[in-house]
Every structure is written in structure tokens, then in C-alpha cells.
Amino acid sequence: MTEPRGRHFFANPGPTNIPDSVLLATAHASVDFNDPAFMAVYEECRAGLKRVLRMEAGELFLYTASGHGAWDATLVNLFSPGDHILMIESGYFSESWAGMAERLGLVVETLRADWRQGADPAGLTALLRADGGRRIRAVCAVHNETATGLALPLAALRAAIDAAGHEALFLADTISSLGSFEFRMSDWGIDAVVGGSQKGLMLPAGMSFTAVSPRGMAAHQEARLRRGYFDWAAMLSRPHRSFMGTVPVTFFYGLRESLRLLEEEGLENVFARHRRLARAVRAAVRAWSSNRGPQLFCANPARVSDSVTTILMPEGHDAEAVRKIARTRFNVSLGGGLGSLGGKVFRIGHLGDLNEPMVMGTLAAVEMSLTLAGVPHGAGALEAAMASLLEEE
Numbered sequence: 001m002t003e004p005r006g007r008h009f010f011a012n013p014g015p016t017n018i019p020d021s022v023l024l025a026t027a028h029a030s031v032d033f034n035d036p037a038f039m040a041v042y043e044e045c046r047a048g049l050k051r052v053l054r055m056e057a058g059e060l061f062l063y064t065a066s067g068h069g070a071w072d073a074t075l076v077n078l079f080s081p082g083d084h085i086l087m088i089e090s091g092y093f094s095e096s097w098a099g100m101a102e103r104l105g106l107v108v109e110t111l112r113a114d115w116r117q118g119a120d121p122a123g124l125t126a127l128l129r130a131d132g133g134r135r136i137r138a139v140c141a142v143h144n145e146t147a148t149g150l151a152l153p154l155a156a157l158r159a160a161i162d163a164a165g166h167e168a169l170f171l172a173d174t175i176s177s178l179g180s181f182e183f184r185m186s187d188w189g190i191d192a193v194v195g196g197s198q199k200g201l202m203l204p205a206g207m208s209f210t211a212v213s214p215r216g217m218a219a220h221q222e223a224r225l226r227r228g229y230f231d232w233a234a235m236l237s238r239p240h241r242s243f244m245g246t247v248p249v250t251f252f253y254g255l256r257e258s259l260r261l262l263e264e265e266g267l268e269n270v271f272a273r274h275r276r277l278a279r280a281v282r283a284a285v286r287a288w289s290s291n292r293g294p295q296l297f298c299a300n301p302a303r304v305s306d307s308v309t310t311i312l313m314p315e316g317h318d319a320e321a322v323r324k325i326a327r328t329r330f331n332v333s334l335g336g337g338l339g340s341l342g343g344k345v346f347r348i349g350h351l352g353d354l355n356e357p358m359v360m361g362t363l364a365a366v367e368m369s370l371t372l373a374g375v376p377h378g379a380g381a382l383e384a385a386m387a388s389l390l391e392e393e
């Protein structure tokens with residue numbers, strides 16, 4: 001079989017497209033990770049990452065690991081065996097993080113939520129008020145549930161914790177939101193932020209991090225879960241205040257370039273671009289949804305994600321068949337349904353290095369794939385997307 005011609009359109013919500021300038025920057029010869037020239041690049045990257053996080057105080061720990069490693073690191077460094085944490089249910093990723101916490105010996109309580117609507121902050125206040133013995137050590141939220149295309153209002157959740165007068169730490173997974181839509185670690189009182197390299201930061205997978213507030217660092221002093229690779233205390237004794245063993249130096253040449261791109265465009269403009277592209281994708285899906293076609297999985301307009309759209313197939317139609325046609329016939333890679341949503345949904349990632357024609361190309365390929373797969377859908381989706389792109393904010 002000949003290789004497909006033209007660009008591979010990568011419309012996954014992670015990893016994401018890597019800009020050519022980041023790819024080139026990453027192709028760097030080996031350097032000693034203690035070399036002063038590298039240390040300067042390294043410190044520049046840490047400072048830039050803190051600006052993207054809107055982090056004013058605390059410690060930043062980086063790991064050679066995917067996002068799951070940062071989940072693990074965050075839990076083992078903040079808690080002790082038998083501690084209770086409260087997970088805000090959002091979907092596949094909140095369940096996976098909760099499952100990891102249980103395997104580490106934590107007791108996970110859950111704020112239940114409809115996956116298509118998202119959690120209710122008032123419910124969080126009620127649960128915390130009911131915790132008279134103050135057993136809950138932390139509230140954990142996935143800022144952007146990449147499986148469902150639904151974002152949580154972290155500032156409102158912060159206010160809900162405060163309304164209960166509860167001292168719990170507030171942990172947030174920003175792996176698919178950071179660098180794509182607004183996040184403010186310090187203003188929103190987040191005590192530990194989990195992030196990864198391969199989504200909004202437009203780098204390859206393999207590096208992740210936790211940003212920790214001063215309150216989080218105080219909790220770390222008391223935490224007694226066993227840890228090896230991910231021990232923050234051991235990391236703090238190293239010149240890099242992060243990592244174990246060899247520092248993955250090439251990531252930092254790439255990160256320096258991706259931070260430069262984000263700051264050259266300006267974070268507010270980056271967010272506006274994500275809003276614009278996301279709105280166009282949703283306009284297309286709304287058009288398809290007439291005639292009993294695929295529809296937005298997120299049924300709460302206030303919670304729609306600006307970095308990924310999850311599309312629910314009509315009953316009796318397989319999302320994997322659509323994805324397969326998109327991949328094999330049009331060289332477009334779409335995200336699949338995760339966990340219990342497997343086969344029922346597909347996902348369009350619209351985060352990172354992306355512009356209007358890339359989104360329009362993806363939408364056209366999706367529509368052709370729906371047609372070829374015999375999936376009913378309404379007309380006018382591409383026109384609706386284009387009209388949306390031409391609208392003023």
C-alpha cells in the first residue's frame with residue numbers, strides 16, 4: 001500500500017500537532033544536563049511555565065513520565081495511607097485518577113455528576129458541609145474532561161469549597177486545558193496542578209509536572225504514602241529541583257520554543273483562537289444533529305469545552321466505523337470513545353497548533369465519513385462552521 005499523500009490531519013485531543021519550529025528545536029544534540037548553558041534554558045522554561053500556569057508561589061516539579069505519572073506523583077506526595085479524597089466525577093479521566101488513588105491506599109469519595117451536564121458546585125458545598133469530622137483531605141477536579149468534552153468551572157468550585165468553610169486542598173488536572181483556555185492557579189486557590197507536555201503545550205508525550213502551592217507543600221511535609229521515583233523531597237535536593245536521574249534535555253529546547261510561540265501570540269489571543277475554532281466545530285455538530293444525526297455529547301452549553309468536542313452517535317451506529325473511514329480514506333485521525341463511551345462517541349480535538357482551514361478540512365472529512373458510513377445527518381454543517389468563523393467574538 002502506498003503511503004497517503006499530503007498532510008496527515010491530526011484531530012486528536014492529545015497528543016496534538018507539534019509546530020514545525022518546536023520539532024526543529026527538539027532536534028538538539030545531547031548536552032550535559034548540569035551544564036550552565038543548559039541550566040539557563042531550563043530555568044527559562046520553568047519561569048515560562050509558571051507564567052502559563054499563573055502561578056505566583058510554590059514549587060514546580062517536573063517528571064519524565066506521561067500525565068498518569070504526574071497523577072501518581074501528586075497523590076503520593078500529598079497524602080497518607082487511608083486519607084480520604086473527594087473526586088468530582090466528570091468521566092473517564094476522573095474515574096481513572098480515582099482508581100489510581102484507591103490502588104495507592106486512599107479512600108475515594110465521589111461527588112456524582114451526570115457526564116453530559118457536569119458537577120454542581122452547590123453539591124460540592126453540601127458534601128463538604130456534611131464532612132463534620134473533616135476527613136476529606138482534598139477535592140480533585142479534572143478541569144477539562146477530555147473524554148466527554150466538558151469543562152468544569154474551577155473558580156466556582158473554589159468558591160463552593162470556601163462556602164463550606166472546609167480546609168481541604170484543591171487539586172486540578174489541567175492536562176487538556178492548560179494553554180488552551182483560561183486557568184489561574186494562584187487566583188483560583190489551586191494547591192496542586194497536574195499538567196502534561198503533549199496537549200496545549202504542543203510537545204511530544206513524555207514529560208509531565210505538578211505545580212504545588214505553599215499549602216500543598218505544607219501538606220507534603222506530613223504525607224506518608226510510600227514513594228520512590230516521584231519523591232518531591234528527593235527532587236528538591238537536586239540542582240533541577242525536579243526529575244530523578246537524567247533530565248530529558250531535548251524537551252526543554254522544545255518547551256522553550258512552544259512557550260515562545262504561546263507568549264508571542266499572547267495567552268489571551270491563544271484562548272480566543274481556541275474559542276473561535278471550538279465554536280465552529282460545535283456549529284457543525286449542531287447542523288449534523290438535525291435529521292437524527294450525531295449530536296454534542298455535552299448537553300450543558302455553559303460547560304462546553306474549547307479544546308475538544310465529543311460527538312455522540314445516533315443509536316445503532318458505530319463511531320469506530322466513522323473513525324476508520326476518516327483515517328483510511330481521508331488520512332484524518334479522530335479521537336475515539338474512551339472506556340464505557342467506546343464505539344458510542346468520537347472526538348474532535350481542537351487544541352494546540354491549529355487554524356481555521358485545518359478545522360474546516362477535518363469537518364469536511366468527518367461529514368464525508370458520516371455519509372460513507374451511512375450515518376444520518378443534517379445538511380449545512382460546513383456552511384454553519386464557516387459562518388461561525390466569520391462572526392465577531
Ligand SMILES: *Cc1c(COP(=O)(O)O)cnc(C)c1O
Pocket residue numbers: 014066067068069093142144145146173174175176196205
Ligand atoms: C490526556 C489526559 C490524561 C492522561 O495523560 P497521559 O499523558 O496520557 O498519561 C489525564 N487527564 C486528562 C484530562 C487528559 O486529557
